[in-house]
Amino acid sequence: MHKTNGGRKPKKKIYHRVHELDRVMELQKKPSVILQLKSIIQSRKSDSLLLRDLEKEVGFVQKWNYMAVIEKYPSIFVVTGGKSDKSPTAVMLSEKAKRTAALEAEARVQMEPFLVKNLRKLLMLSVDCRVPLEKIEMIGNEMGLPCDFKKSLIPKYPQFFSVKDVSGRWYLDLENWDSSLAVTAREERLALEGLLNTSGHPKSAKISKDGNFSGPFAFHLNFPVGFRPNMSYLEEVQRWQKMDFPSPYLNARRVEAADPKARKRAVAVLHELLSLTMEKRLTSAQLDAFHSEYRLPARLLLCLIKHHGIFYITNKGAKSTVILKEAYDGSNLINKCPLLEFRDKFLELMGRREANSCIGASSSVAN
Structure with a gap:
């Protein structure tokens, strides 16, 4: 028998916006243009870019955003040539910007162990x-990989990686399994917070009104402002937080997809994938591309929406983006790798006030 609601319309479900995380994508727009232009200029043998070639690099529409940045930040970009000079108009980095940009090489060296x-x-x-x-x-920029990683990074570590042709498609293969790496970012956080003892069991088992639970299989939840869960919802969350599940590093073929524990494992896989990126976020399209490799949920969007205490989907910016909520304090990324720290330093050339407003959400750009 179907339940009726007395002719009333079902209550519409609301996806609560988190303005601070939407702002992450808004704040990254200008830094993205600046860092991308820096990379384009550095890729030229002359260390300068003819303005007539700018459209070829970024397209007609985006060209105007780049022109505006060149004009607004003479502390970073210097324009040479023009009408009073017979040479064509070009843009290059200022001397101060060149000195700061030179620090990227050291940041890349520091990044290599993390990348491997x-x-x-x-x-x-x-x-x-x-x-x-x-x-x-496809996710190289988000991971912090150099654009030539296939030549500059992979061959340096034959003990870890090999490139193989499988049915006409090139794959990166793992050469050796290392059990010490089969620990998730979630598990590392729990250990640091002292919520696990040496045997891997919880030190305590309390659930709060925000759904957080101090157990070995729990996820950090951060429900949006305006979302007020009722008692039955919190009880369901508590059961889910307590439920054990197979490690994301256990082969997915050994897990029955319909099992609730397998569904929780899928959440853990998504959590770990985002944790492997510099800024703990990927576009929805990037996550979608890995369905077969990681056995992601068939209804990925619904999974992300259901677990809105863990993930946030923002449509700000050019593409829909999935953000790992626990990685941010407001609009600020909590932990930054050496490459992001370098980018913040470069963006300080914008001026202290403007840089401070943007640095909290340093952008992922092409290398």
Whole structure:
């Protein structure tokens, strides 16, 4: 028998916006243009870009955003040539910007151990310990990989990686499994917070009104302002937080997809994938691309919406983006890798006041 609601319309479900996380994407627009232009200029042998070539690099529409940035920030970009000079108009980095940009090389050196570790973990998460190279390239910027990582990074570590042609498609393969890496960011956080003892059992088991639970299988939840869960919802959350589940690093073929524990494991896989990126976020399209490698939920969007205490979907910016909520304090990324710290330093050339408003959400841009 179907339940009736007395002719009343069902209550419409609301996806509560988190303005601070929407602002992350808004704040990254200008830094993205600045850092992208820096990379384009540095890629030229002359260390300068002819303005007539700008449209070829960024397209007609985006060209005007870049022109505005060049004009607004003479402390970063210097325009040479023009009508009074026979040479064509070009843009280059200012002397101060060049000195600051030179620090990127050291940041890249510091990044390499993180990149190697995260690439290994990315492969270990996958069903066959291999991922198509084009898919890694798709999230390369978000992971902090150099644009030439296939030549500059992979060959340096034959003990960890190999590139293989499988049915006409190039894959990055994991050479050796390392159990010490099969620990998730969630588990590392729990250990740091002292919520696990040496045997891996919870020190306490209390649930609060915000759904957080101090157990070994719990996720950090941050419900949006305006969302007021009732007691039955909190009881359901408590059961879910207590429920054990297989590690994301356990081969997904050994897990029955319909099992509630497998569904919780899928949430853990998404959590770990986002944790492997520099800014703990990926576009919805990027996550979608990894369905087969990581056995992601068939109804991925619904899964993300259901677990809105863990993930946030923002439509600000050019693309829909999934953000790991616990990684942010307001609009500010809590922990930054050396490459993001370098980018913040470069963006300080915008001027202290403007840089402070943007640095909280440093942008992922092409290398």
